[in-house]
Amino acid sequence: RVDVARLLSQLTEADGVDVYGWVRSLRRQKKVAFVAIGDGSTLESVQAVLKPEDAAQLSTGAAVRLTGSWQASKGSKQSHELQVTQVAILGANDAEHNPLQPKYQTPEYLRTIPHLRPRIPANALLLRLRSQVIASLTHFFNQQGFVQTHTPIITSSDCEGAGEVFTICSNAAKEPEQCEKPGGQAQVEHFFRTPKYLTVSAQLHLEALAQAVEKVWTLSPTFRAERSDTPRHLSEFYMLEAELCFTNDLSDVMAVVENMLVAVASDLLSSHTGAELLKAREASQAEHESTTDSLTAADLKARWTGLASGAWPRITYAHAITLLQTAAADSSATFAFEPSYETGLQAEHERWLAAHVGEGKGPVFVTDYPAVQKPFYMSPSSASESNGGKEYNTAACFDLLVPELCELAGGSLREHRGDELRKAMEAKGVEGSGLEWYQDLRKYGSVPHGGFGLGFDRLICYLSGVGNVRDVVAFPRWVGRCEC
Numbered sequence: 001r002v003d004v005a006r007l008l009s010q011l012t013e014a015d016g017v018d019v020y021g022w023v024r025s026l027r028r029q030k031k032v033a034f035v036a037i038g039d040g041s042t043l044e045s046v047q048a049v050l051k052p053e054d055a056a057q058l059s060t061g062a063a064v065r066l067t068g069s070w071q072a073s074k075g076s077k078q079s080h081e082l083q084v085t086q087v088a089i090l091g092a093n094d095a096e097h098n099p100l101q102p103k104y105q106t107p108e109y110l111r112t113i114p115h116l117r118p119r120i121p122a123n124a125l126l127l128r129l130r131s132q133v134i135a136s137l138t139h140f141f142n143q144q145g146f147v148q149t150h151t152p153i154i155t156s157s158d159c160e161g162a163g164e165v166f167t168i169c170s171n172a173a174k175e176p177e178q179c180e181k182p183g184g185q186a187q188v189e190h191f192f193r194t195p196k197y198l199t200v201s202a203q204l205h206l207e208a209l210a211q212a213v214e215k216v217w218t219l220s221p222t223f224r225a226e227r228s229d230t231p232r233h234l235s236e237f238y239m240l241e242a243e244l245c246f247t248n249d250l251s252d253v254m255a256v257v258e259n260m261l262v263a264v265a266s267d268l269l270s271s272h273t274g275a276e277l278l279k280a281r282e283a284s285q286a287e288h289e290s291t292t293d294s295l296t297a298a299d300l301k302a303r304w305t306g307l308a309s310g311a312w313p314r315i316t317y318a319h320a321i322t323l324l325q326t327a328a329a330d331s332s333a334t335f336a337f338e339p340s341y342e343t344g345l346q347a348e349h350e351r352w353l354a355a356h357v358g359e360g361k362g363p364v365f366v367t368d369y370p371a372v373q374k375p376f377y378m379s380p381s382s383a384s385e386s387n388g389g390k391e392y393n394t395a396a397c398f399d400l401l402v403p404e405l406c407e408l409a410g411g412s413l414r415e416h417r418g419d420e421l422r423k424a425m426e427a428k429g430v431e432g433s434g435l436e437w438y439q440d441l442r443k444y445g446s447v448p449h450g451g452f453g454l455g456f457d458r459l460i461c462y463l464s465g466v467g468n469v470r471d472v473v474a475f476p477r478w479v480g481r482c483e484c
């Protein structure tokens with residue numbers, strides 16, 4: 001028994017070969033039938049040659065075991081093929097009603113059948129990419145001495161303070177409106193006595209764990225009740241987060257992000273999965289005749305090379321605003337929202353920065369955002385910014401921007417001084433919202449530390465060149481959609 005990927009790389013002839021897989025396509029002729037068999041181990045299929053009567057019960061989608069000999073092929077499209085002596089149908093297929101048809105089907109339609117979608121070879125490839133990237137990350141963090149940890153899904157606070165938490169109702173609360181917002185009064189009987197939420201970030205718990213083993217990371221489910229209906233937002237996604245102690249230099253945190261992505265991209269560049277992603281990109285372009293899909297295989301490879309090269313530009317928020325304003329003033333860019341220091345970066349601004357700073361060859365770090373735009377837990381930058389004659393307090397933080405997807409990761413130094421943290425919490429109105437334990441961390445051996453969070457599904461989008469995060473997650477959930 002051999003998987004399709006291994007069989008295709010085997011160029012010596014062999015008898016008694018068993019191939020398990022699914023029929024990808026079928027061509028019946030008078031004296032012979034050609035069946036393409038795939039098993040998800042590669043984009044490619046094995047060509048199997050059958051007697052027409054043996055192929056009578058087969059259709060695209062059926063699960064089979066084919067036994068035969070692996071022989072040099074007379075055809076020009078493949079070097080070898082399986083001359084089949086025995087066919088076993090392991091899972092019959094209702095060809096007429098199968099929602100997956102062997103023809104082009106739009107991404108929108110395929111999102112309505114997420115339970116079947118992964119069987120499309122290009123989607124199976126995304127599952128393998130995801131798995132490979134996790135392996136690369138695990139290897140990287142192990143090498144760097146980070147401990148992989150698990151943080152809770154059910155929490156008592158809203159880490160980001162953005163009011164985008166999903167509230168967990170007790171059985172008694174049947175109506176969604178009976179669930180409270182953070183800080184609200186319980187009016188229904190709650191399983192945990194007071195309202196609890198699905199986590200919006202592992203960060204606060206990760207900070208607690210970092211103080212035990214110095215460097216920690218986690219890759220965990222994250223939930224946001226954001227109504228953003230965009231190709232970048234999901235209601236349930238995976239966030240990769242890391243936290244490191246004994247640093248008061250934001251560059252140390254950015255270096256972890258950079259080295260981590262350099263490692264992931266380098267692994268990808270030298271892998272079979274990488275080669276297949278480029279092939280899939282070429283096929284996707286050919287299928288759409290480049291109309292809807294403008295990213296070529298060469299562009300995708302350049303993207304990985306840009307990541308793998310590291311040393312990405314780092315600019316401050318104030319500088320970013322100046323660049324945007326200059327571009328708008330000399331008409332080299334047109335924005336729906338005028339860039340201004342106070343209003344913050346819109347997605348269109350982030351997109352422009354990622355495409356123009358450092359010639360758009362890789363990501364760009366934007367640092368030192370105005371503190372008012374950021375959550376309570378960030379340390380102030382060492383120097384404040386002056387803009388238009390006004391002084392602004394800035395946070396020791398960064399966002400990592402990439403073309404098209406905009407924000408891929410964000411991080412900061414954390415306020416580790418108890419008094420300063422209390423003041424920041426008061427200023428942001430989050431004091432007394434179940435974060436006493438977090439403040440407690442500042443009383444007992446609190447050390448300067450920092451960390452970051454990276455949208456893992458966005459990373460998979462960026463690496464695969466797939467334009468919508470809903471198409472790289474097997475069972476995507478977004479506002480109004482959670483069917484299966």
Ligand code: 4AD
Binds near residue numbers: 241242
């Ligand atoms: O920028 P965010 O909100 O940062 C935090 O939550 C920090 N507490 C993380 C930390 O420092 N440990 O989220 C981090 C990243 C974003 O940069 C983005 O890539 C991704 O998570 N993200 C989403 N991905 C998909 N769908 C959404 N709705 C997302 N919201 C954030």
Ligand code: MG
Binds near residue numbers: 399410
């Ligand atoms: Mg952010």
